[in-house]
Amino acid sequence: MATGPIKIVYCSWSSFKKEEWAIAKDQIALPSAGKPLGHLFDCQFRDVHTTEPLLCDLEAMVRFKIASAYRAVQVPCIVEHAGLILEGYEDKSYPGGLTQPMWDSLGAEKLVASCSTLSTKAIARAVVGYCDGLNTYTFVGETKGTLSATPRGDRDFYWDTVFCPDGFGGKTYAEIVGSDRKGLIEKLKVSQSIRALQKFMEHRLKNEPSLFPAL
Structure with missing residues (x-):
């Protein structure tokens, strides 16, 4: 007997993450199932305070973050954190988990200026x-691209104004999104965050099939 989508607690304060899921659940499919993400999962957002050490290594950082989230909600849950990795510094994951504090301290232009002394090419990496x-x-999940010397676009979501994913003619994420729903869908098709989320969902399908609705 078929059941509804599997409920998963998504620990995040971000209004942008909630907005992106609201679109992705109907517009982005899970490749192995051939169905929109929202047909399989119901992400229920909770505003949960989490702890995360300042580390370049995003995976190590997220392991601390998810442990603190689970202690707070006491049910299976997910978290996500993303950062930029400069080309040539993949093995050091730099700046990685330090992207956010650098962004907060330096601002967009100074962050890009400091990174550009090393490389203007970068990978947007998200870890669920x-x-x-x-x-x-x-x-x-990863998306390759370059860094814009100056912020472009009006969407004030983290480094969306300076990261230009490959394949969009040098447009930043913020410029791709613009002010309409269609632009956000285009961003989500190449989003590192959605790619990481899809991998999580594939894991659940493969390893916990008894929890899933009939496909």
Whole structure:
């Protein structure tokens, strides 16, 4: 007997993450299932305070973050954290988990200026952490691109105004999104965060099939 989408607690304060899920659930499919993400999962957002150490390594950082989230909600849950990785510094994951504090301290232009002394090419990397109460897993999504010397676009979401994903003629994420729903859909098709989320969902399908509705 078929049931509804599987409920998963998504620990995040971000209004942008909530907005992106509201679109992705109907517009982005899970490749293995051939169905929109929202037909399989119901992400229920909770505003949960989490702890995260200042580390370049995003996966290590997310393991701390998901542990603190699980302690708060006491049910299987996910978290996500993203950062920029400069070309040539993949093995050091730099700046990675330090992207956010650098952004907050330096601002967009000075952050890009400091990074550009090393490389103008970057990878947007997102890590989704999942804890089922017994085990912790991490799932990585990546999007290659370049850094814009100056912020462009009106969407004030983290570094969306300076990251230009490959394949969009040098437009930043913020410019791609613009002010309409269609632009956000285009961003989500190449989003590192959606790619990481899809990997998490694939894991659940494969390893916990009894929890899923009939496809």
